[in-house]
Amino acid sequence: MTGRRIVIAGASGFVGKFLTARFAESGDTVSTIGRSGADASWGDSVGIQTLLDGADILINLAGKSVNCRYTRRNKAAIFSSRLLTTAELGEAVLAVVHPPRVWFNASTATIYRHADDHPMTDETGELGSGFSVNVATAWEREFFAHHRDGVRQVALRMAIVLGDGSALTPLVMLARFGFGGSQFGGKTKGARQRFSWVHIRDVYRSIEFLSTATDIGDTVNVASPNPVENRELMATLRRVLGVRLGIPLFGWMLETGAFVIRTETELLLKSRWVVPTRLLAAGFEFEFPRLEGALRDILHK
Numbered sequence: 001m002t003g004r005r006i007v008i009a010g011a012s013g014f015v016g017k018f019l020t021a022r023f024a025e026s027g028d029t030v031s032t033i034g035r036s037g038a039d040a041s042w043g044d045s046v047g048i049q050t051l052l053d054g055a056d057i058l059i060n061l062a063g064k065s066v067n068c069r070y071t072r073r074n075k076a077a078i079f080s081s082r083l084l085t086t087a088e089l090g091e092a093v094l095a096v097v098h099p100p101r102v103w104f105n106a107s108t109a110t111i112y113r114h115a116d117d118h119p120m121t122d123e124t125g126e127l128g129s130g131f132s133v134n135v136a137t138a139w140e141r142e143f144f145a146h147h148r149d150g151v152r153q154v155a156l157r158m159a160i161v162l163g164d165g166s167a168l169t170p171l172v173m174l175a176r177f178g179f180g181g182s183q184f185g186g187k188t189k190g191a192r193q194r195f196s197w198v199h200i201r202d203v204y205r206s207i208e209f210l211s212t213a214t215d216i217g218d219t220v221n222v223a224s225p226n227p228v229e230n231r232e233l234m235a236t237l238r239r240v241l242g243v244r245l246g247i248p249l250f251g252w253m254l255e256t257g258a259f260v261i262r263t264e265t266e267l268l269l270k271s272r273w274v275v276p277t278r279l280l281a282a283g284f285e286f287e288f289p290r291l292e293g294a295l296r297d298i299l300h301k
Contacts, residue, residue, distance in 0.1 A: 005055040007100070009033040009089060010062030014165055015106075015158075015203060019059065022204045031055075033089075034062070042085060045092065052089075053096040057211055058103040060089055063139075067167070070131060082139045090146025099151050102211055105143040107155040109196055109223055111136035115273040116193060122221050122278035140219065152217050154210055156203075159223035159274055162294055163200035172299070175237050178245045182231040193271035196227040199288035199297070209284050221276040228291050240295045 004023075011020045011032040023030050031051045032038040040047035042062075052058060062085040064077045086105060093099045112120035113128030120126065127133060140155050147153065162168050198206075206222050228236070238246050276284075288294040 004028045004057060005031070006057045006059065007031050007033065007051050007055045009058070009060040009085060010106075011038065012036075013061060013065070014163065015161055015200065016061045018163065018200050019061075019204055019207070042088060045088070045095075048088065048092045049096050052092050052100060054098045055100045056102075058089065058093070058100040059207065060086060060103070060105045060143075062086070063106065066132070066135075075131060078135055079138065082135065083142045086139065086142045087146070090143070093146060093151060094148055099148055101150065102152045102154065104154050104156055104207060104210070105139075107140055107143075107157045107219065108132070108136050109157045109159040109221060109272055109274040110270070111140070111157060112272070112274060114193075114271050116271040119227075119273045119275040120221075121275050122219065125221070125274070152214065154217055155219045156207070157219055157221050157223075157274070158203065159196035159198045159221075159227075159272060161200050161203055162197050163298055166200065168295075168298065171234075171237060172241065175234070175241050175243050175246065178243070179247050182234055182246075182248045193230045194227045194273035195230055195233045196223045196272040196274040197291065197294070198223050199286075199294040202286050202288055205287060206279060206284060209279070209282070213282055216278060216282060220278050221274050222279070223274045223276050224286060224289055224291070224294070225276055225280060226289055226291065227273055227275070233291065236292050236295060240292065240299055 006023050006028050008016055008020055008023075008030060009032070010016050011030075012034050016032075020030050020032065031040070033040045033042065033048055033051065035042060040051050063082040064074070066078060068074045068078075089103075093103060109120075110132045111127055112125045113133075115126075127137065143155055144153060160167050202224070203222060206220075210216055210220065234246060238244070288297065
C-alpha cells in the first residue's frame with residue numbers, strides 16, 4: 001500500500017491538508033493541484049496532465065467553502081469552483097495515456113433531503129431540494145460525465161467532517177461560552193434533528209479502503225454509522241469539554257449569530273440522517289463509530 005503516486009486537487013483545505021500529510025507519512029508520493037503553492041495550478045492543462053499521467057489515485061476536494069453567507073456572489077463561486085475544477089480534471093483524465101486507476105471526487109451527504117423519519121442509506125437515500133442539494137447534484141453530474149474505461153469513479157458523500165479546525169470549531173465556542181444547549185428551529189421540532197458526522201481519520205481510512213475495493217464505484221456515504229440527535233450532540237460536547245451550563249438557542253438566535261459570523265444555520269438546523277450501508281456491507285470498520293470517542297480524541301489532544 002506504499003509507494004503510490006497520489007494527486008490531490010484542492011489540498012489547501014482542512015481535509016486536503018490532513019490527507020496530504022497522512023498519505024506522505026505512509027510512504028506515498030503526493031502531488032497537489034490548486035491555486036497557489038501547488039505542484040500544478042488550475043488552468044495549466046499541461047502541468048495537470050503531467051501529474052495525472054501514471055498516477056495511481058486522484059482525489060478531488062476543490063471547491064469554495066460553504067461556510068459563508070449565501071449571497072448571490074458566494075453562491076456563484078460555490079458552484080463554479082466545484083464544476084469548473086471537476087471539468088478540468090475530467091478533461092485531463094480523458095487526455096492522458098495512463099490515467100489514475102481510481103478517481104475520488106468529494107461530494108456531500110447534504111445531497112439528501114431533510115430526514116427525521118428514517119435514515120438515508122446508499123441504496124435508498126432520497127435527494128432533497130434547495131441550494132446545497134442543487135450544488136451537490138450538479139457536482140456529481142459533472143464528475144460522472146467524464147467517464148473513461150479503466151478509471152473507477154467514486155463520489156464521496158461525506159457527512160460533516162470532525163477534526164482539529166473543522167466545523168466543530170464554532171460548536172466548541174458556543175459550548176465554552178455557555179450556549180451549548182440544544183438548537184431549536186428548522187423543520188424538526190424539539191432539537192431532534194439528526195447530526196451525521198465522521199472523524200477525519202475515518203475519511204482517510206475509508207479512502208484507503210475504497211482504493212482497493214474494486215467492486216465499489218458510483219456514490220458512497222462516508223459517515224459514522226451512529227448519527228446523533230442535535231440535543232445529544234450538544235450534551236456530549238458539553239460533557240467532553242466539562243461545561244455544565246448549556247443555554248438552548250432558538251431559530252432567531254441562530255440566524256442572528258450566523259449573520260454576525262458570516263455563515264448559514266444549515267449546519268445545525270438541517271436534519272442529516274445518513275448511514276454508510278455500502279461501506280459497512282463491504283466490511284469497513286470505523287475507528288471512531290461513536291461521537292463521544294471522536295470528540296475526546298479531537299479535543300483532548
